[in-house]
Amino acid sequence: xxxxxxxxxxxxxxxxxxxxxxxxxxxxxxxxxxxxxxxxxxxxxxxxxxxxxxxxxxxxxxxxxxxxxxxxxxxxxxxxxxxxxxxxxxxxxxxxxxxxxxxxxxxxxxxxxxxxxxxxxxxxxxxxxxxxxxxxxxxxxxxxxxxxxxxxxxxxxxxxxxxxxxxxxxxxxxxxxxxxxxxxxxxxxxxxxxx
Amino acid sequence: xxxxxxxxxxxxxxxxxxxxxxxxxxxxxxxxxxxxxxxxxxxxxxxxxxxxxxxxxxxxxxxxxxxxxxxxxxxxxxxxxxxxxxxxxxxxxxxxxxxxxxxxxxxxxxxxxxxxxxxxxxxxxxxxxxxxxxxxxxxxxxxxxxxxxxxxxxxxxxxxxxxxxxxxxxxxxxxxxxxxxxxxxxxxxxxxxxxxxxxxxxxxxxxxxxxxxxxxxxxxxxxxxxxxxxxxxxxxxxxxx
Numbered sequence: 298x299x300x301x302x303x304x305x306x307x308x309x310x311x312x313x314x315x316x317x318x319x320x321x322x323x324x325x326x327x328x329x330x331x332x333x334x335x336x337x338x339x340x341x342x343x344x345x346x347x348x349x350x351x352x353x354x355x356x357x358x359x360x361x362x363x364x365x366x367x368x369x370x371x372x373x374x375x376x377x378x379x380x381x382x383x384x385x386x387x388x389x390x391x392x393x394x395x396x397x398x399x400x401x402x403x404x405x406x407x408x409x410x411x412x413x414x415x416x417x418x419x420x421x422x423x424x425x426x427x428x429x430x431x432x433x434x435x436x437x438x439x440x441x442x443x444x445x446x447x448x449x450x451x452x453x454x455x456x457x458x459x460x461x462x463x464x465x466x467x468x469x470x471x472x473x474x475x476x477x478x479x480x481x482x483x484x485x486x487x488x489x490x491x492x
Numbered sequence: 493x494x495x496x497x498x499x500x501x502x503x504x505x506x507x508x509x510x511x512x513x514x515x516x517x518x519x520x521x522x523x524x525x526x527x528x529x530x531x532x533x534x535x536x537x538x539x540x541x542x543x544x545x546x547x548x549x550x551x552x553x554x555x556x557x558x559x560x561x562x563x564x565x566x567x568x569x570x571x572x573x574x575x576x577x578x579x580x581x582x583x584x585x586x587x588x589x590x591x592x593x594x595x596x597x598x599x600x601x602x603x604x605x606x607x608x609x610x611x612x613x614x615x616x617x618x619x620x621x622x623x624x625x626x627x628x629x630x631x632x633x634x635x636x637x638x639x640x641x642x643x644x645x646x647x648x649x650x651x652x653x654x655x656x657x658x659x660x661x662x663x664x665x666x667x668x669x670x671x672x673x674x675x676x677x678x679x680x681x682x683x684x685x686x687x688x689x690x691x692x693x694x695x696x697x698x699x700x701x702x703x704x705x706x707x708x709x710x711x712x713x714x715x716x717x718x719x720x721x722x723x724x725x726x727x728x729x730x731x732x733x
Binding site: 308309310311312313314315316317318319320321324326327328330331332334335336338339340344345384385387400402403404405413414416417418420421422423424425426427429430431432433435438439440446447448449450451452453454455456457458484485490 | 497498499500501502503505506507508509510511512514516517518519520521522523524525526527528530531532534535541545548555557559560561562563566569570573578579583584585587588590591592612613614622623624651652653655656665667670673687689694697698701702704705706707708709710711712
């Protein structure tokens with residue numbers, strides 16, 4: 298789909314949302330400032346910085362890494378996460394010859410508590426339709442050129458299990474602290490559209 | 493249901509519009525929809541994600557593609573609120589006339605003016621029970637088993653995508669018992685069943701495609717059948733050598 302040139306505030310669905318909001322407030326079903334609370338929560342507290350902390354821990358602590366790959370749900374318990382959508386978390390590890398990438402073709406399932414709310418492209422038809430069929434081409438278009446002999450493992454989140462990719466540690470990051478390493482981990486590498 | 497939402501493998505949707513920035517909401521109304529979906533759960537319009545997902549699948553297919561993620565959520569939410577008798581379409585239309593006449597609220601102005609880091613004034617969400625349920629019988633399949641997926645599809649919520657129907661794969665994970673979305677979305681009970689990760693070779697799904705691709709899906713037991721054909725047994729024996 299091509300980029301929208303309409304301001305997102307002027308879309309028909311924006312007006313309809315505003316209308317429904319006014320109605321729910323009138324009926325006492327919604328407090329308007331709940332919208333602010335949602336913005337704060339998902340902009341400041343719930344986001345990919347949480348997944349980045351988990352990846353950095355796995356890079357510095359081999360025992361944690363093993364636990365994370367064997368039982369992701371239990372392993373992330375110590376991180377005091379909020380945001381939901383990780384009733385069961387499976388973490389899949391990249392290696393030199395294996396690349397993992399996550400999608401939800403039926404809706405837009407995503408591990409909110411570790412990665413926050415998904416980016417728009419993750420929810421759009423282009424990514425959802427193509428990444429299960431021609432991932433090497435899509436990843437290349439998105440800036441990730443994989444070598445021809447790298448296996449691609451696509452995880453289509455079709456139930457309540459959520460997936461996160463554990464990337465390989467960048468070679469030039471040896472000796473960094475866990476906090477410095479976390480700064481190096483982007484949302485995109487944990488979805489699997491970057492390395 | 494063979495709906496517009498079932499996008500895996502479809503052609504014609506163009507390039508991925510890859511926004512690298514971490515912008516969460518691009519306009520205030522998107523966050524308002526999120527807050528209203530939560531409010532809908534508090535008001536009892538929906539109680540489980542299966543029902544919510546199915547409501548999104550039932551919106552107008554043109555709107556599904558054109559209105560974006562929060563537009564789809566809005567459509568699904570409106571359906572659920574109307575079906576629960578909490579609002580009527582006429583009431584929404586009436587408010588729509590009013591807001592259409594006033595200038596839209598700019599997201600950036602709103603962000604600048606909003607109070608920072610307040611707790612949710614509506615308190616915590618109602619506790620959703622989660623979807624895992626213990627099943628007192630052993631699983632039908634074990635890791636390594638060869639299975640085929642169902643070919644038929646009914647006009648109801650299901651989590652077997654069209655591209656993975658009638659295909660052969662291997663059990664790669666056994667996740668215990670989970671609420672069965674096909675029934676739970678329609679108020680027919682939770683009817684928990686085993687959930688499996690099934691891994692398919694890319695070539696099984698897309699003949700002539702990428703030979704180094706596998707695609708894994710999480711599929712419920714009713715979607716799966718054991719493969720017991722002798723040719724596959726022979727192949728299994730070959731592969732296990």
